[in-house]
Amino acid sequence: MTVSKERLLYDEIRELRAILEHIEALLEERLLGIDEALPDEAKAIEEYEMDKEKGRVELISLDDILGKQE
Numbered sequence: 001m002t003v004s005k006e007r008l009l010y011d012e013i014r015e016l017r018a019i020l021e022h023i024e025a026l027l028e029e030r031l032l033g034i035d036e037a038l039p040d041e042a043k044a045i046e047e048y049e050m051d052k053e054k055g056r057v058e059l060i061s062l063d064d065i066l067g068k069q070e
Helices: 003-032 039-053 062-069
Strands: none
Touching: 003 039, 003 062
């Protein structure tokens, strides 16, 4: 795998991680009752929860991904 492809993959994974962290923060706020979720946030939370229940959400190591691509 070329360095540029690895960099693109790394950047994409980083962005996905930021999105997941944002969703986690929204879930925590919702559970604690700090704020009501906006409609788009509620939809994202529901999608995340459904994906998690179905086993589609899985945290994996970046090293594992880069190691498998070589």
